[in-house]
Amino acid sequence: MRNEQIQILIVSLKRLLRRGATRQLINIINKTHMADLSIVFKELSSLNREKLFQLISDPEQIGILFSKLDESIFLEFVKTVEFEQLVVIFDHMPSDDAAELLGLLEEELSDRILAKMQKEESDNVEQLMSYGDDTAGSLMVTDFIALEEDVTAKQVIESLQNKYLDVEMPFYIYVIDDYGNLVGVSSLRQLVVVHPDKPLKEFMATDLVSVKTYTDREEVARLVSRYDYLAVPVVDDDNRILGIVTVDDVIDILHEAATEDMLKMAGVGDEYVETQTIIKGTRIRLPWLFASCLGGVAAFFIIGGFEDSLVKFTGLAAFIPVIMGMGGNIGTQSSTIVVRGIAMGRINIQDFSKVVSKELAVGLILGVTYGTFIGLVAKFAYAGEPFSWALSVSVGLAILVSMSVAALVGSAVPLIFERLHIDPAVATGPFVTTSIDIVSVYCYFMIAKLLLGL
Amino acid sequence: MRNEQIQILIVSLKRLLRRGATRQLINIINKTHMADLSIVFKELSSLNREKLFQLISDPEQIGILFSKLDESIFLEFVKTVEFEQLVVIFDHMPSDDAAELLGLLEEELSDRILAKMQKEESDNVEQLMSYGDDTAGSLMVTDFIALEEDVTAKQVIESLQNKYLDVEMPFYIYVIDDYGNLVGVSSLRQLVVVHPDKPLKEFMATDLVSVKTYTDREEVARLVSRYDYLAVPVVDDDNRILGIVTVDDVIDILHEAATEDMLKMAGVGDEYVETQTIIKGTRIRLPWLFASCLGGVAAFFIIGGFEDSLVKFTGLAAFIPVIMGMGGNIGTQSSTIVVRGIAMGRINIQDFSKVVSKELAVGLILGVTYGTFIGLVAKFAYAGEPFSWALSVSVGLAILVSMSVAALVGSAVPLIFERLHIDPAVATGPFVTTSIDIVSVYCYFMIAKLLLGL
Numbered sequence: 037m038r039n040e041q042i043q044i045l046i047v048s049l050k051r052l053l054r055r056g057a058t059r060q061l062i063n064i065i066n067k068t069h070m071a072d073l074s075i076v077f078k079e080l081s082s083l084n085r086e087k088l089f090q091l092i093s094d095p096e097q098i099g100i101l102f103s104k105l106d107e108s109i110f111l112e113f114v115k116t117v118e119f120e121q122l123v124v125i126f127d128h129m130p131s132d133d134a135a136e137l138l139g140l141l142e143e144e145l146s147d148r149i150l151a152k153m154q155k156e157e158s159d160n161v162e163q164l165m166s167y168g169d170d171t172a173g174s175l176m177v178t179d180f181i182a183l184e185e186d187v188t189a190k191q192v193i194e195s196l197q198n199k200y201l202d203v204e205m206p207f208y209i210y211v212i213d214d215y216g217n218l219v220g221v222s223s224l225r226q227l228v229v230v231h232p233d234k235p236l237k238e239f240m241a242t243d244l245v246s247v248k249t250y251t252d253r254e255e256v257a258r259l260v261s262r263y264d265y266l267a268v269p270v271v272d273d274d275n276r277i278l279g280i281v282t283v284d285d286v287i288d289i290l291h292e293a294a295t296e297d298m299l300k301m302a303g304v305g306d307e308y309v310e311t312q313t314i315i316k317g318t319r320i321r322l323p324w325l326f327a328s329c330l331g332g333v334a335a336f337f338i339i340g341g342f343e344d345s346l347v348k349f350t351g352l353a354a355f356i357p358v359i360m361g362m363g364g365n366i367g368t369q370s371s372t373i374v375v376r377g378i379a380m381g382r383i384n385i386q387d388f389s390k391v392v393s394k395e396l397a398v399g400l401i402l403g404v405t406y407g408t409f410i411g412l413v414a415k416f417a418y419a420g421e422p423f424s425w426a427l428s429v430s431v432g433l434a435i436l437v438s439m440s441v442a443a444l445v446g447s448a449v450p451l452i453f454e455r456l457h458i459d460p461a462v463a464t465g466p467f468v469t470t471s472i473d474i475v476s477v478y479c480y481f482m483i484a485k486l487l488l489g490l
Numbered sequence: 491m492r493n494e495q496i497q498i499l500i501v502s503l504k505r506l507l508r509r510g511a512t513r514q515l516i517n518i519i520n521k522t523h524m525a526d527l528s529i530v531f532k533e534l535s536s537l538n539r540e541k542l543f544q545l546i547s548d549p550e551q552i553g554i555l556f557s558k559l560d561e562s563i564f565l566e567f568v569k570t571v572e573f574e575q576l577v578v579i580f581d582h583m584p585s586d587d588a589a590e591l592l593g594l595l596e597e598e599l600s601d602r603i604l605a606k607m608q609k610e611e612s613d614n615v616e617q618l619m620s621y622g623d624d625t626a627g628s629l630m631v632t633d634f635i636a637l638e639e640d641v642t643a644k645q646v647i648e649s650l651q652n653k654y655l656d657v658e659m660p661f662y663i664y665v666i667d668d669y670g671n672l673v674g675v676s677s678l679r680q681l682v683v684v685h686p687d688k689p690l691k692e693f694m695a696t697d698l699v700s701v702k703t704y705t706d707r708e709e710v711a712r713l714v715s716r717y718d719y720l721a722v723p724v725v726d727d728d729n730r731i732l733g734i735v736t737v738d739d740v741i742d743i744l745h746e747a748a749t750e751d752m753l754k755m756a757g758v759g760d761e762y763v764e765t766q767t768i769i770k771g772t773r774i775r776l777p778w779l780f781a782s783c784l785g786g787v788a789a790f791f792i793i794g795g796f797e798d799s800l801v802k803f804t805g806l807a808a809f810i811p812v813i814m815g816m817g818g819n820i821g822t823q824s825s826t827i828v829v830r831g832i833a834m835g836r837i838n839i840q841d842f843s844k845v846v847s848k849e850l851a852v853g854l855i856l857g858v859t860y861g862t863f864i865g866l867v868a869k870f871a872y873a874g875e876p877f878s879w880a881l882s883v884s885v886g887l888a889i890l891v892s893m894s895v896a897a898l899v900g901s902a903v904p905l906i907f908e909r910l911h912i913d914p915a916v917a918t919g920p921f922v923t924t925s926i927d928i929v930s931v932y933c934y935f936m937i938a939k940l941l942l943g944l
Contacts, residue, residue, distance in 0.1 A: 043838070043840065067697075069717060071716045071717055072716075078836075193682055196679075196682050196683070197682055197683055207661060207678075224661075224678050224679070224682075225650075225678070228647055228650050228651055228678075229650075229651055243521075260741070261738075261741045261742070261745055262525045262526075263523060263525055264738035264741075266661075266720065266737070283720070283737050283741070284715075284718035286741065287714070287715045287718075287737070287740065287741060287744060288715070290741060290744045290745050291715055291744050291834075294745075294747075294749045294751075294752060295830050295834065297752065298751065298752045298755075298826055298830055299826060299827070299830065301752075301826075302822050302823045302826035302827075303819075303823060304823045304826060304827055314848055314851045314852055314855070317848070317852050318852050318855045318856055321820070321823055321852065321856060322856065322859070324819070324823075325816065325819055325820060325823075325856060325860065328815050328816060328819045329812065329815075329816060329860055329863065329864065331811075331812075331815060332811050332812025332813075332815045332816060332864070333812060333864070333867055335808075335811035335812060335815075336808045336809060336811065336812055336867070336871070337808075339807055339808035339810075339811070340805070340808050340871070343804055343805065343808075346800075346804040346807055347804050350797055350800040350801050350804055350807070351794070351797070352807075353793055353800055353804070353806075353807030353810065354789075354790045354791075354793035354794050354797075355790060356793075356807065356810045356811060357785075357786050357789035357790065357793070357810060357814055357927055357931055358783065358785075358786025358787060358789060358790055359786075360811055360814065360815075361782050361783075361785060361786045361789075361814070361818075361923070361927055362779065362782060362783060362786065364815075364818070365757075365778070365779055365782045365923065366775070366779060368756050369756045369757060369758045369775055369778075369779075372752055372753060372755075372756035372758060373753070373756075373758055376749050376752055376753065380745075380749065382532075384497070386497065394768055394771070397768045398768055398771050398772050398775065401768070401772045402772055402775060402776065402779060405776070406779065406783055409783065410783065410786070410787070413787055413790070417790070417794070469815070469819065473811055473815055477811055
């Protein structure tokens with residue numbers, strides 16, 4: 037459904053909710069994909085939201101809806117569902133979704149639900165919940181197809197029709213040896229093409245890529261995206277297959293990863309904030325702004341230290357914004373390039389000197405360009421004064437220093453953070469802007485003081 | 491292959507290239523996925539790059555490599571390949587990749603290649619090239635499976651083994667009626683599960699989502715990601731199926747879309763710049779910085795207009811950085827949230843007043859918080875002076891105004907651009923930072939002048 041269609045759906049649902057037209061509402065719900073309903077819910081008042089949610093009765097559908105909802109709305113709905121019903125819903129969910137959602141609940145509630153779920157299902161889910169949050173293990177589904185090397189194409193198709201009827205993504209058939217080690221892979225497509233009596237070992241591909249349970253999820257996403265896979269097997273340290281990560285989960289990661297980085301760099305948390313309350317949005321943004329506030333206060337004291345120079349020539353103050361702005365902006369450019377390059381796996385720590393020296397070169401060229409331009413503005417603004425050339429050179433030099441330092445700091449800091457295993461997207465923003473502010477202002481006044489003899 | 495493994499591969503390749511160990515090099519190439527080689531090429535000197543590339547002989551592999559390479563390296567390699575060989579390579583490529591890559595070549599060369607390609611293949615490619623760059627049409631592959639309603643499961647499997655052997659993604663079987671209209675879809679999985687004699691119309695799903703050739707590619711990506719599809723059919727206005735867009739292309743779009751936004755917001759172009767030359771990187775970044783430079787020059791003239799006030803109290807200058815910094819940073823936060831929300835389809839133009847008023851509320855709360863804090867810093871810094879309270883209130887008020895205006899402008903501007911069909915990610919950055927700089931500085935000096943009687 038397109039966004040326009042969803043807007044129309046929202047309008048009709050609101051009208052029907054006002055009229056209390058339950059039967060029509062149920063009708064619409066049954067015809068609407070839960071992925072679309074999850075968007076609708078964001079736009080409804082919490083009262084309407086609850087009313088509409090009460091009308092969904094199929095536990096499997098509710099499970100799909102839960103996995104698509106924003107965290108806050110999911111938690112709101114969970115409260116309104118009876119405990120017995122919750123157990124049924126989680127029993128029907130794919131184990132990876134169940135593990136993720138149960139992880140969002142209070143521990144006491146999730147423990148009670150797990151205790152009541154079907155044993156096999158809850159074992160799977162608990163296993164998944166035991167892997168770290170950002171790992172392949174937490175993402176994988178445990179229903180996959182693994183058969184031994186001697187099984188023939190015909191037998192594989194038969195087992196697809198019986199044993200593996202429930203498998204979510206039956207596109208790859210993984211092949212294991214007598215010790216349970218993953219040795220190859222075949223696809224549904226190959227199966228229908230080869231002679232029915234051929235055993236898997238004769239037509240399977242053996243150059244397969246697998247990940248460990250503890251592989252970082254963004255690494256998994258990169259592999260799937262690089263090789264255009266539909267799924268990637270997850271193995272333990274003995275190369276025994278435990279599950280698979282499917283392309284739909286990878287899409288979600290990729291969809292969110294870059295956005296997260298962007299939000300983190302701006303210091304607004306790591307998820308979408310349009311559905312958050314004003315108070316929560318404020319709280320998330322406060323710390324990042326505090327760093328920039330400290331930088332500003334530091335700049336205040338630096339400028340205070342040059343008060344004598346300012347008294348002699350107040351015009352100096354007028355160039356503060358342009359010097360800080362040019363430094364800040366080129367610094368943001370450099371750090372954006374590097375943060376994103378690291379996240380995409382296109383820049384490594386080994387590239388440090390190459391990346392930083394290139395950014396520095398760009399900073400120098402742009403610094404000379406804009407330094408000259410703004411220096412000339414200064415020259416003409418004070419054309420009649422005897423010190424106009426000295427001022428022009430001071431301002432130009434300050435721009436050059438500010439822009440080159442900013443490019444250097446902006447590109448080096450994310451790489452250093454990455455090296456120290458600190459998330460560059462979170463840490464870079466405040467650190468870079470604050471340090472650039474301080475350095476720019478200090479250098480500007482020092483240069484001006486020296487060249488103008490203030 | 492992990493990044494560490496690729497680094498090791500690069501080291502050994504460099505060593506073998508130095509030694510001229512052709513046979514070993516060819517051996518490694520044959521065992522390495524072209525997706526990995528494409529990363530290796532980025533790290534080699536252009537001489538080594540060319541040497542290594544010469545050793546790849548299989549046209550199909552070269553085609554895969556071409557589709558994975560950065561644009562600049564692809565264009566470099568194309569020059570070294572003989573024309574006849576180029577034709578063979580493009581003949582072997584999936585038509586969507588061929589269309590995309592031919593679009594990067596000079597028109598004269600791509601026309602010559604198309605003229606020499608196999609008729610059927612070049613017709614497909616030319617058709618694809620005729621759709622707009624960012625549309626579903628330009629993304630789709632034209633080999634898909636479409637069968638009529640009466641075909642039985644068994645017959646479908648037979649035709650997969652004969653007629654459709656070459657189809658890239660045979661996971662969905664599209665069903666058409668006697669007029670060629672798309673009426674349903676079935677999956678390879680269903681086929682092996684149902685009775686062999688059942689016709690498609692009895693087990694196909696009829697609630698299928700399709701897109702038009704002119705649907706925007708990011709819209710396509712959103713649909714595939716929302717419904718967890720592996721492919722989505724592309725139809726013309728008469729609902730006749732022309733091709734499919736597969737999940738691997740969607741991954742690439744999603745992988746790039748958010749990154750593009752991030753780079754565009756920082757004014758560094760819309761693709762990765764690590765592989766660009768210093769000159770090109772500089773040229774791309776120049777215009778965005780020019781906007782911020784103009785803002786700085788405007789701020790210079792504004793402050794110049796308040797020179798009398800500054801002469802009376804030079805301490806005023808020391809607060810310029812913190813006032814501009816706080817405004818600039820909260821403005822960036824607001825615009826990042828809104829730009830990303832628009833791109834993800836989570837914020838619409840209809841939400842204008844809701845989004846903007848919420849950001850304004852956050853701006854006011856944070857403005858009061860930091861205004862109070864920095865106001866108190868001002869009070870204590872000038873504790874002995876009779877005007878210290880007036881200064882404190884001026885600075886605090888200026889922070890409040892600057893931060894609220896910034897939140898307002900930062901959230902409203904991207905929505906206004908979106909409304910005017912201007913890419914918010916490109917236009918927002920320079921516009922928002924420049925206008926916030928100007929407004930902050932002006933309001934600060936006006937408030938100080940009034941309250942301090944300067």
